Amino acid sequence: MFSYEFMRNAFAAGTIIAVICGIMGVFVIARNMSFLTHTLSEIGFSGAAFGVFAGWAPLNGMLLFTVVSSVIVGQLSARSERREAATSAISALFIGMGILFLSLANKNASYATSILFGSVIGISASDVRQMLWLSLVVLIVVFVLYRFLKFDSFDHTGARVKGLWTNALSITFLVLVALSVSVAAQIVGSLLIFILLTLPAATAKYFAHTVGGMMVLAIALALIGVWSGLTLSYMTNYPVSFFIAAIEAIFYFVALGWQRLQTAE
Amino acid sequence: MTAAPILKLEHLGVTFPNNPVFSDLNLTIRQGEVWSIIGKNGVGKTTLMRTLLHQLRPTQGKVTYLPSVNDVRIGYVPQFRNIDADYPLTIRDFVGLNLTGWKLPWLSAKERAKVQRILEQTGLTQLANRPIGQASGGEKQKAYLAQALVEAPNLLILDESTASLDPVTKTELLDLVTELNQRLNLTVLFVTHDIPMAQKYTHQYLMMTPGKIEQGPIAQLTDDKVWEGENV
Numbered sequence: 001m002f003s004y005e006f007m008r009n010a011f012a013a014g015t016i017i018a019v020i021c022g023i024m025g026v027f028v029i030a031r032n033m034s035f036l037t038h039t040l041s042e043i044g045f046s047g048a049a050f051g052v053f054a055g056w057a058p059l060n061g062m063l064l065f066t067v068v069s070s071v072i073v074g075q076l077s078a079r080s081e082r083r084e085a086a087t088s089a090i091s092a093l094f095i096g097m098g099i100l101f102l103s104l105a106n107k108n109a110s111y112a113t114s115i116l117f118g119s120v121i122g123i124s125a126s127d128v129r130q131m132l133w134l135s136l137v138v139l140i141v142v143f144v145l146y147r148f149l150k151f152d153s154f155d156h157t158g159a160r161v162k163g164l165w166t167n168a169l170s171i172t173f174l175v176l177v178a179l180s181v182s183v184a185a186q187i188v189g190s191l192l193i194f195i196l197l198t199l200p201a202a203t204a205k206y207f208a209h210t211v212g213g214m215m216v217l218a219i220a221l222a223l224i225g226v227w228s229g230l231t232l233s234y235m236t237n238y239p240v241s242f243f244i245a246a247i248e249a250i251f252y253f254v255a256l257g258w259q260r261l262q263t264a265e
Numbered sequence: 266m267t268a269a270p271i272l273k274l275e276h277l278g279v280t281f282p283n284n285p286v287f288s289d290l291n292l293t294i295r296q297g298e299v300w301s302i303i304g305k306n307g308v309g310k311t312t313l314m315r316t317l318l319h320q321l322r323p324t325q326g327k328v329t330y331l332p333s334v335n336d337v338r339i340g341y342v343p344q345f346r347n348i349d350a351d352y353p354l355t356i357r358d359f360v361g362l363n364l365t366g367w368k369l370p371w372l373s374a375k376e377r378a379k380v381q382r383i384l385e386q387t388g389l390t391q392l393a394n395r396p397i398g399q400a401s402g403g404e405k406q407k408a409y410l411a412q413a414l415v416e417a418p419n420l421l422i423l424d425e426s427t428a429s430l431d432p433v434t435k436t437e438l439l440d441l442v443t444e445l446n447q448r449l450n451l452t453v454l455f456v457t458h459d460i461p462m463a464q465k466y467t468h469q470y471l472m473m474t475p476g477k478i479e480q481g482p483i484a485q486l487t488d489d490k491v492w493e494g495e496n497v
Contacts (some may be wrong), residue, residue: 055439061306144367146370147364148365150363151363154348154352154359155346155359155362155412157343157346157347158362158412159362160320161343162363163318163319164365205351206351208353209354209355209394210354210355210397213353214353259351
């Protein structure tokens with residue numbers, strides 16, 4: 001399997017994605033932003049389609065659209081009571097734009113499928129390098145802001161009372177999610193990226209005893225999903241995103257069952 | 266000797282569009298004093314607290330922390346926190362959240378010792394590793410108090426913190442606050458509807474009623490005044 005360059009690249013990319021998603025996912029879950037993450041994935045699709053239309057690499061189109069829209073979403077949904085409605089409106093608008101750009105670019109349905117569901121064979125060494133740089137930016141910002149992000153994500157009331165700049169933190173976090181979405185969509189596709197940004201962390205919260213432990217476990221679960229998914233995809237020739245989605249969903253349902261048993265005892 | 270003033274409100278007023286909440290509030294709070302802030306729902310107690318926390322800008326007058334803003338650290342303990350019961354956030358972790366700043370993600374040995382000291386002071390040592398979402402109402406309030414104390418505040422605001430507690434837990438929490446007030450000379454503002462608790466645990470009162478604000482030593486808070494305040 002590793003004699004093929006595309007598989008080596010896919011494993012390198014998958015490892016980067018799993019680490020980023022495991023870390024960011026902990027904050028996504030704590031901030032109840034799963035739906036918003038899903039929206040950013042759809043915006044990523046639209047950005048990739050725009051990239052194709054404009055003759056850019058899809059990743060650059062994704063970065064442009066997700067980063068700009070995350071700032072807009074952050075402004076529109078700073079108040080949680082209107083978050084869902086604002087997110088739905090933006091989601092609908094961007095999916096429509098994605099379809100329009102694909103149509104304008106004269107690309108067929110199979111191209112849309114590869115943007116939506118990802119592709120293993122399309123990852124080059126230079127893609128991996130670009131993903132690595134973007135991931136390093138995300139990791140460094142999270143490292144520097146970690147205490148503020150943790151306080152605001154796990155105890156928003158306390159963070160506000162403390163006078164932390166919670167709105168600016170929220171927008172910064174969304175930009176980081178946008179970068180993570182753009183990076184991770186390369187393998188699992190824009191439609192399924194929210195799986196890696198939500199399920200490993202959502203599973204980990206039932207087993208971990210501390211926030212740090214939740215992060216380590218989320219990374220481990222994401223790594224297992226991505227590595228197993230890539231291996232199974234190579235062996236069977238079925239889409240990698242299906243295997244990753246199935247593995248992460250199974251982990252999550254097992255965690256829910258385990259939690260139910262614990263509560264019943 | 267009279268203690269030094271820590272907070273001064275001069276002709277303070279807050280008006281929302283077409284809705285004056287309170288006006289011309291004058292108040293001087295001295296270090297080590299314990300005040301109860303009482304009044305019916307909607308008279309502006311929370312608005313006043315948000316103004317003191319700089320979350321709201323007053324429309325009239327001013328709030329002055331003395332001798333300077335930098336010297337006053339405020340600890341705030343609300344009634345509720347929105348924390349998911351499934352979060353793996355232990356009480357120890359929760360208390361440490363308040364130690365923010367441009368620092369490494371993990372707490373230093375000195376910071377961990379500080380958290381441990383506060384857990385001991387608030388009687389939470391045995392519960393330190395329990396997820397906060399699974400703690401009882403009284404344990405949660407103690408954890409909120411511990412989090413507020415970790416940055417060594419000199420002004421502590423208890424915003425209806427005891428409202429949802431049973432009488433025994435309420436007494437336990439307020440005994441703890443009284444001990445902290447005496448040991449650390451902590452100034453306390455206790456926002457409450459519970460007049461007997463206010464009479465037992467505070468030195469001064471500020472009673473807010475629509476159009477009228479009254480203040481004085483708690484001994485002067487007679488039943489007649491309370492009845493009048495509740496029926497305006």
